[in-house]
Amino acid sequence: MRVVVLGGGGRLGKLLAPVFPRPATWLTRQDIDIRNSDALRKALTGTQAVFCMAGVTPGGNAPMEANIDLARRTLDAAQDVDAGHVFLFSSAAVYGRVSGALSEDGPTAPQAPYGVAKLAMEQMAADHEHPNTVLRLGNVAGADAILGGWKPGFALDVLPDGTTPRRSYIGPACLGRVLSQLCMASDLPPLMNVAAPGTVEMGELLDAAHRRWQPKVAGEGTIGQVALDTRVLERFITFDTSDSTAQGIVADWRKTTGEQ
Template sequence: MLDRWLLIGSTGRVGRMLARHWDECPPEQAELVRQSRGDPAEVRWDPLLSSFPQEHGAFSCFIVLAGIVPGTGSDLRLNRDLAEAILRAAHDTGVSRVLLSSSSAVYGAPPGRHAFRETDPLEPRNAYGEAKCDMETVCAPWRARGLEICCLRIGNVCGADMLLTNSSRMETGESLHIDRFDDGAGPERSYIGPATLARVLETLAHHPAPLPETLNVAAPDPVTMAALASLADIPWAWKPAPIGAYQNITLDCERLAEFYPFSVSDSDPAEMIRQWLRLRDTK
């Protein structure tokens, strides 16, 4: 018997890339159905405005990529309300697992080169991180009612990150500027390719035993912004890092590796760029 998964949030930057991947490579042993606010061929549902439509049958897992992100003009605090509505629908319809996208922004910035672990305190440094922290607190009452919820603290998804989205807005002849720190190197971050992320989500949705309440989600090894820009053929130049800039913001993904068998190529920035080029918007 196939699992049935509902993908909630396939129209954002990450969701569009993952939806294209799953169009080309459907998950094995699962039927993936998409939520939409307008397409009649999909599950038509706006969690903030209406109750879940019951006529679409049972789902074993909600994969939640929907969320309010910076720069859209929307109230980031709606992330809490959105999660509350989705978790209520999952509980009321008998969904057994929810993979809820959070963000590495919940951690804030580390001292030195410390890679954040799921057990580290949450000290967000911006409104988005605060909103995602607030969103995660919504989960506790629903867990107490028996709903399994795994909050995915996702790092940078290649193609949906600020580096590559900013480069798409550059004028001809313009160069991207990357901070250079006292050691001569630039920023290092935890990234994951969109196709790798899709495979991680499939593995977590299929996992037969309960998942942890939180998981960091990124490739095991961090990458440099300079490497990604060069591999993407983006013109770039160094600029002195401003006071207060953080060189290393990375995630410890050892816990995730207990569930997903990462390959060496998953941490290769060239492979991340290849995945982005295959799955990016072409319009």
């Protein structure tokens, strides 16, 4: 099975490539310019699965709308060469401040340009003729602002009830396994939340990793919980209990990155 990953040089790609459990071609922006249609069609010829991790994230200079363009170009090229299923990466950011269990068929309310652009990308993909699945990705340990962004003196929001914000998380090796298994799945839906089941407190992750942090009072804009409903994903993937615990996620992150 030939698998191609576009955007392999990004933070997520660098984290996943060493632990991805099947052979794959990881292409960075130095390897291919997705805006070059001829080069992209050549790269996708003969593929059975394509993961497009290429995109624009907050903090850069590129417009967020580039996420729509890169996804569209990938789908167009895949259709031109009759490539296999395309997986596009969206984000839990499309849910914004929606409360409760966040399901694929429930409401969305992105709060920032990044989430708005990702939601527009999803809508474009839903209208495209080439087979594709959009993955609404939760926090990935090591590519996140908590474990991946920790520095001495790190301050973390504490909510009025004394807890820290809860998020849907997944370890990098666990995510690699999930993506690898999705390559082989049939009858995939057009949209799927991707995270380990349940949520974990950010403070618990830092404690499990023995990373000291300072509490700060959560501001009005702090979202207390982002809980992805993973029942659709669990029709295709079986998780271990440890995949959802702070200790298990940290162990996965350490094994993947060599962090101590």
